[in-house]
Amino acid sequence: MRFFVWMIVVGFAGTASAQTLPPALRVGGYVEAFWQWNFARPRNGITNFRAFDNRHDTFTLSNVALDVGWDDGHVIARVVGQVGHTPSTYYLAEPARDGSDGANATDAAMWKYLQQAYLGYRFELAGRTALVEAGLFLSPIGPESMAVYQNVNYSRSVLFYALPFYHTGARATYEVGKAWKLSLAALNGWNSVVDNNRRKSLAAQAVYTREGLTMSLLYFGGVERDDTWRNLFDAHATWQPVDTLALVAHANAGFERQGTRWAGGALTARVMPWEMWSFAVRGDALGGDRTGLFYPASRVASATATIDLHPVDHISFRLEYRHDQASAPIYFRERRTTRRGDTLTVGATAWF
Numbered sequence: 543m544r545f546f547v548w549m550i551v552v553g554f555a556g557t558a559s560a561q562t563l564p565p566a567l568r569v570g571g572y573v574e575a576f577w578q579w580n581f582a583r584p585r586n587g588i589t590n591f592r593a594f595d596n597r598h599d600t601f602t603l604s605n606v607a608l609d610v611g612w613d614d615g616h617v618i619a620r621v622v623g624q625v626g627h628t629p630s631t632y633y634l635a636e637p638a639r640d641g642s643d644g645a646n647a648t649d650a651a652m653w654k655y656l657q658q659a660y661l662g663y664r665f666e667l668a669g670r671t672a673l674v675e676a677g678l679f680l681s682p683i684g685p686e687s688m689a690v691y692q693n694v695n696y697s698r699s700v701l702f703y704a705l706p707f708y709h710t711g712a713r714a715t716y717e718v719g720k721a722w723k724l725s726l727a728a729l730n731g732w733n734s735v736v737d738n739n740r741r742k743s744l745a746a747q748a749v750y751t752r753e754g755l756t757m758s759l760l761y762f763g764g765v766e767r768d769d770t771w772r773n774l775f776d777a778h779a780t781w782q783p784v785d786t787l788a789l790v791a792h793a794n795a796g797f798e799r800q801g802t803r804w805a806g807g808a809l810t811a812r813v814m815p816w817e818m819w820s821f822a823v824r825g826d827a828l829g830g831d832r833t834g835l836f837y838p839a840s841r842v843a844s845a846t847a848t849i850d851l852h853p854v855d856h857i858s859f860r861l862e863y864r865h866d867q868a869s870a871p872i873y874f875r876e877r878r879t880t881r882r883g884d885t886l887t888v889g890a891t892a893w894f
Contacts, residue, residue, distance in 0.1 A: 566614035572893035574604040574628070574690050581884040584874035591837060591872055593698040594628040595887055604628045607657060607689070616664050618675070622657040629654040632688075632707040637738035648736045657688065657708075667716065676712040678735060681705065682725070682747055683760060685778040685790050689893070694788070694812040694822040695848045696860040696889040701794055701806050704828055704836035705776075706732040711742070723749045731764050741765040756780045770798045788812040792826075804831040820850040839870035856894060862887045 563569070580589050580598040589596045594604055605628035611620040633650040641647035660677025686693055686702045711729035718724055727745040730737035743764025750757045762774040774796040782788045790810040797803040806828030814820040827843035828836065848862040864885050871879035 566612050568611045568613070569609070570611075570894055571606075571608040572689055572691060572891060573606050574626070574889070574891045575602060576604060576696065576887055576889035577601050578885055578887040580874075581886075582873065582875035582880060585877050586874060588874055589883065589885055590874050591700075591703060591842070591868075592866070592885075593703040594631055595697045595885075595889070596631065597627070598885075602627065618662040618664060618673075619660070621659045623655055624657045625655055629657065632733070635733040637734050637736055639736055639738075653735045670717045672717075673715045674712070675715075678708060678710045679713070680708055682745070682758075683762065683774070683776050684794065685758070685780060685792055690860075690889065690891045691856075691858055691893050694790075694810060694820070694850070695824055695846050696862045696887055697846060697864055699792070699808045699824060699826040699846075700828050700837075700842045700844050700866075701792060701808055701826055704804075704806070705774075705794065708733060708735075709743075709745075710735045713745075721750050721752050723751075725749070729764070732766055739765050739769070754782045768800070770800050772796060772798045786814045788814075794828075802831060802833045802835055804828060804836065818851060818853055820852075822846075822848045822850065824848075837868065837872060839868040839872050841869040842872075843867050857892045858890070860887070860889045860891075862889065 576595055577600070578589060578595055578598060584598055587598045587600065589598055603626055605624055605626035607622055607624040609620070609622045612618060633654040636650040636653060638649040639647060656678065658678055658680060660675050660679055662673055662675035664671060664673045666672070680688055683705050684702060686698050688707070690696055709727070709729040709731070711727055713725055713727035715723055715725040725745070725747040729743045729745060731739070731743045741764065743762065745760065745762045747758060747760040757779040758777065760776040762776070763771060766772045774794070776794045778790065778792040780788065780790045788811070792808040794807070795805040806826070808824060808826035810822060810824040812820055812822040824846045827841070829841040831837070832840045844864055844866045846862060846864040848860055851859045864887070866873060866883040868881050871881050873880050873883040
């Protein structure tokens with residue numbers, strides 16, 4: 543926590559005198575806050591299984607993050623510190639390991655103030671750019687981001703909640719032509735700064751980017767539980783045919799040898815008819831998992847509509863209505879549980 547406070551002091555001091563910073567140094571950050579009304583009025587105040595917008599009828603400072611990076615063309619480094627209930631939620635799956643008389647224990651509380659921390663080196667290989675990095679990264683799976691301002695909706699999809707948020711390990715990226723990048727990674731696994739087993743996970747990704755279009759194909763495999771190899775396949779595409787319209791498609795599927803299987807998808811559309819306004823809708827679903835791997839239900843789905851007002855640069859206010867539905871009663875309703883839930887969220891985020 544002291545480290546994060548130090549980062550905030552240094553970050554804001556650096557921002558105030560940005561003209562004195564070396565060109566390779568970048569300082570940024572963001573703040574996220576929301577108020578939400580859950581029409582089921584849960585007595586415990588929790589909107590269950592909703593990633594980070596999970597508090598009913600309270601003004602909530604969800605996340606405050608400070609992002610400090612260095613990139614001089616060859617050496618790169620990045621550290622993102624954070625505080626709020628968002629990191630406490632997505633570090634819930636972090637393995638807890640006992641310590642000893644000569645070594646510390648490790649668990650979610652130890653790491654939740656750190657969102658990303660990695661070092662890298664960029665160089666030329668066979669006339670193309672290569673990059674090798676090692677540390678703690680956000681997951682490359684899926685099109686959605688950890689920061690709200692980088693997404694078109696305020697809430698994240700049911701796939702985002704189910705799939706991993708972060709990984710620790712090493713990765714190498716190589717440019718293949720002007721539009722393609724290939725990445726290979728060796729990682730601890732899903733949501734684990736410290737691994738929970740002795741075998742590493744592997745990831746391979748191909749990303750295609752040209753004006754108005756980004757596509758990603760990814761495979762992720764490794765032992766995650768019960769000494770069982772888990773296979774994940776992920777594909778997503780973002781297409782902006784004109785300045786006022788953006789479309790996003792996401793598909794994900796996977797299986798384990800013991801019989802666990804799942805498949806899911808999401809479709810998102812965003813319309814920007816005026817300079818300060820945009821409107822986004824999303825439909826998403828995940829099904830097939832009958833073992834409780836991601837949710838205590840075999841099928842979950844949601845439908846979301848978001849209005850975004852951005853009156854000035856780097857500030858966004860969002861009004862969002864969302865309906866959730868599951869095959870089992872996993873959402874809270876007053877003193878009981880239910881299969882359906884509806885919420886209205888007013889959110890705000892600012893970044894620099």
